[in-house]
Amino acid sequence: MSSLNSMIFKLAGLALLACVPLTGESFYVELAAKTLVLAIFAMSLDLLVGFTGLVSFGHAAYFGVAAYAVALLSPKYEAASLWYVLPASVGLSALAALVVGLFVLRTKGIYFIMVTLAFAQLAFFVFHDTPLGGGSDGIYLNVKPSAEIAGWVPFELDNATHLYYFILGALVVVYAFLARILQSPFGRVLVGIKSNEHRMQSMGYLTFRYKLAAFTLAGGLGGIAGFLYAVVFGFVTPELLSWHQSGNVLLMVILGGMGNLVGAVAGAFVFTGMQEVFGSWTKHWQLVMGCVIVAAVLFMPGGLSAVPARIKRALQGGGSNE
């Protein structure tokens, strides 16, 4: 796809998303809002998995830390200021990622997958077991943060339509930020680490610092998604940090094809779509989901994004699709 085509494709997608509140169906608006939040979450993980080559299986921790931070930092019966809780909760999740990163980045490969999972589980227990997190019931966020600046209120997060456009705006900002980062020398180093870390080291790059920066950044961006999730749903539970959440977001990244930011967004939509469709068939939708995942790994190496190329090859090459 040429860059002009790709630009048109992205703008068309954005226009389509911007039209969702016009349907007036609050069910679809909330579903789309939830999906956009997951899309931001998936993009933040893609920075690690798709671009830096770090397969984190504990990304839900940073999502959950930010979500809990909003609930804990907001006063019980009045609105907190958006301009205080948003940076604070995102900062806390980035800080959590920085601390965890110092440990987990000492390991590689299979170890890294297991250790990120274990630290996410540690975070899960922090909110599940200690008095801080309100146990397995979680905490309610009674009043959504207010966007007031010195008496002027630009938009209200209580309003579902305003909230939807706020989330869509956040998605665009996170996308543009990541796209810019990946074009920068810093992003180039990350991609270099993915393809050959030893070579990057022998070229004089202190790869540990770059990986730690990427891990912290991904944690902070995942925190934006966690913040938005708490605001959309108005309550937080330890389930937000569970390893199923980490598994699902990894699934979205892989569904969309790793190392492709638009793919991560598409992956979030495909995932939510499958969840809704299978869920409407049967209570045991996870069985169908599991079978789809297993079949996809066995028969479709390369993920969804590799499908068009495979079809093209099959049509041109007349049969052989390997």
Place this chain on the structure above:
Amino acid sequence: MDFASFLIQMLNSLQYGLLLFLVASGLTLVFGIMGIINLAHGSFYMIGAYLAFVLTSATGSLFLAILLGIPLTFIVGAFLEWALFSHLYKREHLEQVLLTYGLILIFEELRSLLVGDEVHGVDIPAIFSASIPLSDVLSYPVYRLVISGVCIVLAVALYFVIQRTRLGMMIRAGNHDRTMVEALGININMIYRVVFALGFALAALAGMLAAPISSVFPNMGSHVLIISFVIVVIGGIGSVWGALIAALVIGFADTFGKVLMPDYAGMVVYLVMAVVLLWRPEGILKKG
């Protein structure tokens, strides 16, 4: 804490640690030899516990259930290796994570369809249902001692098989260099299948043994899976002895954590892991 309750907690730690070792040893062997990360390993433990429940209800005896369950899980393990896992050896870790994550969803839903979502209990066999009195008020159930005994026997048997038999030699060689083993004319695929099936059977056996004391409930596998990961990380991937040491350490840390600081018990295990990672990022015993 007086001596009797201290003794009880020591015995509990030992029993829990040894049970975790049964699960983690299969996981670490499959990692070490086949290079596969298997998230569904915790499901094998869950399957074992549910098998114990279903077969004990059908036959009326936990012994019969275990005698039937071991060959059954071994066969299912060999089948899974043939049908699914054998296609993963040359794939990336990420694809292994994905496929085995899908398997967890399948196993949990099948469990929900076939047995339901209720919590079940399994009776302790009558001959082991006694307790040994330790003081006027405290006593220790014999069944827990039996679990520890069975686990110790199995650990010794595993040591014997790996260190003293021809099969064990092939397993160790496969752990070291699989291409070389293949070049020497050994059927490495057969070894993979046996090791995988053995890992499945060990995890399921742990589930069957634990069923009477932990009860049988949905998602019981995921907690065991993550703890097993911690054990493998602490012990060093591929090292069965590292897994034994780490499992005992975790057994003690978890049991005493629950007694001494109940609010923070869930975290103790992970803090132990963090300390080990700072000290030795590749585990106490490296693969070898």
